[in-house]
Amino acid sequence: MIRKIVPLLLLFVVLSTGCLGHEETKTNFAVKINAVPFNPRLNVTAVMFHVHAEFNGYKHVAVDYSYPAILIKTSPDVLNVSAFRLSDDVYMLPYYSFNNPENLASILVRMKNGSTTSVDIRIEGTPEKSIDMVVNYDVEKNGTHYIVRPIGWSPKRITLWNETFNVTIMIQRPIQIANAPTVEFKNGTYVLPEICKIKSGSVTAIYKYSVGDVYVVGPAGEGFVGKVYFPCEKMAGK
Numbered sequence: 001m002i003r004k005i006v007p008l009l010l011l012f013v014v015l016s017t018g019c020l021g022h023e024e025t026k027t028n029f030a031v032k033i034n035a036v037p038f039n040p041r042l043n044v045t046a047v048m049f050h051v052h053a054e055f056n057g058y059k060h061v062a063v064d065y066s067y068p069a070i071l072i073k074t075s076p077d078v079l080n081v082s083a084f085r086l087s088d089d090v091y092m093l094p095y096y097s098f099n100n101p102e103n104l105a106s107i108l109v110r111m112k113n114g115s116t117t118s119v120d121i122r123i124e125g126t127p128e129k130s131i132d133m134v135v136n137y138d139v140e141k142n143g144t145h146y147i148v149r150p151i152g153w154s155p156k157r158i159t160l161w162n163e164t165f166n167v168t169i170m171i172q173r174p175i176q177i178a179n180a181p182t183v184e185f186k187n188g189t190y191v192l193p194e195i196c197k198i199k200s201g202s203v204t205a206i207y208k209y210s211v212g213d214v215y216v217v218g219p220a221g222e223g224f225v226g227k228v229y230f231p232c233e234k235m236a237g238k
Helices: none
Strands: 007-009 011-016 030-036 043-057 061-073 078-081 090-093 104-111 116-124 129-142 145-153 156-160 163-170 173-175 184-186 189-193 197-200 203-208 210-217 222-229
Touching: 030 043, 043 156, 043 222, 061 116, 061 222, 129 156, 129 163, 129 210, 145 163, 145 210, 173 184
Parallel strands: 007 173, 043 129
Antiparallel strands: 011 203, 030 116, 043 061, 061 090, 078 104, 104 116, 129 145, 145 189, 156 163, 163 210, 184 189, 197 203, 210 222
């Protein structure tokens, strides 16, 4: 296991009364690349990371997450890319880089000769390559708070272009957000409030408590994949 203490963001989401649209899921996967003013000769693929989180103890609640990521292998004449660097010539873009209606990510590629080119990467459908992970937590209820302990996960490996990278969960220290419920981290244990949301008129404030990050780790660095959130409302039976 790899344990790393890095900042944790408590997400605050505001929902107003309205309708949510539905988009049909595409099954055929494709990657399309457009470069200006020149093509830096990138090899691009995508991987879907499936995370199954089990919360046991106070109640048994299971949550599933799926995060796509773009992996990029560069040619020898590339100096660097505006993305997470995993090895000398492999980079990664997390899901939020292309989490838009066009599924489009834009990066800058700097060449060793000093020139720079802009590359648009568009993904269509669901990636065929996938990684499945399981993470387990123990949950206790103490008054108005949940005591959440990460107790184990299944580290994975992914091999691309003859290079192998580790996929793991990293445990983090929380950052307290102003005007949000107090979140604590003591000796590897999260102390989370039972408050999941607050409603005022037609606006609902939802609190999402992150209890771990999924990362791809390589010899040159690590790339963020996505978060595991405590299922506050499900734990409360709502």
